[in-house]
Amino acid sequence: MARRAQPERTCVGCRRRAPASDLLRIVAVEEEADLSLRPDPARRLPGRGANMHPDPACFAQALQRRAFGRALRVAGVPRDEALAEYLTRQPPRPVNRPGEGR
Numbered sequence: 001m002a003r004r005a006q007p008e009r010t011c012v013g014c015r016r017r018a019p020a021s022d023l024l025r026i027v028a029v030e031e032e033a034d035l036s037l038r039p040d041p042a043r044r045l046p047g048r049g050a051n052m053h054p055d056p057a058c059f060a061q062a063l064q065r066r067a068f069g070r071a072l073r074v075a076g077v078p079r080d081e082a083l084a085e086y087l088t089r090q091p092p093r094p095v096n097r098p099g100e101g102r
């Protein structure tokens, strides 16, 4: 049947395709002449984005293959501290906590 297909993206870490809503958008932001990876969970930041599972395992794979520079079309290897910190604060899977939210 003609189910409306969700947009799919490829994770830069494990290279598996997944619905865009399951992946974290990542952009490179210029910071004092350095490029820095930034998570963009709202998918609102301008520019080219890379997509990755919000999973430290995928992050490690992406770093190993230097996939971010390629996916974001930037020269060299962008700094990843901000993104690494974001991932350590993320639960592996989003949990719905009733009674929370603004």
Ligand SMILES: [Zn+2]
Pocket: 011, 012, 013, 014, 015, 016, 052, 053, 055, 058
């Ligand atoms: Zn992945």
